[in-house]
Amino acid sequence: MYTHIATIITLIFLGITFIQSGYDKVADWKGNVEWLKGHFAQTPIKNMVPQSLFLILVLEVFAGAFSVIGAIQMIMNGETEFAFWGSLISCVTLLFLLLGQRMAKEYDGARTIVIYFIPAVLVLTWL
DSSP: OGGGHHHHHHHHHHHHHHHHHHHHHHHTHHHHHHHHHHHTTTSTTTTOHHHHHHHHHHHHHHHHHHHHHHHHHHHHHOOOHHHHHHHHHHHHHHHHHHHHHHHTTOHHHHHHHHHHHHHHHHHHHHO
16 A cells, blocks of 8 residues: 555545535636636637536536545555556546646736646556
């Protein structure tokens, strides 16, 4: 177990990040949609904000859940299947978020996503 401690801690980090973010989207769906409509008003996805937000929500829920399950699985029996899928879905989710920020020309937000992307990619390399 101690040989995988960095992976387990990073999976828990990804789990917290994406589960909280998904919860926020569900708890304030209307507010998020309204804010994002303005954020993406000058982009090709301006008419697809609710659908795009739903896609991100689904990806975040799976990324978060699989990351937490992966951490538990690694602790319990050393297997890494859920950890792999959790980190891979995390990377895909972050790439979608990065694309959105770049389309909206929100470069500070895009830079922030890189902070989350690095540990997600690291988990993939550690597995």
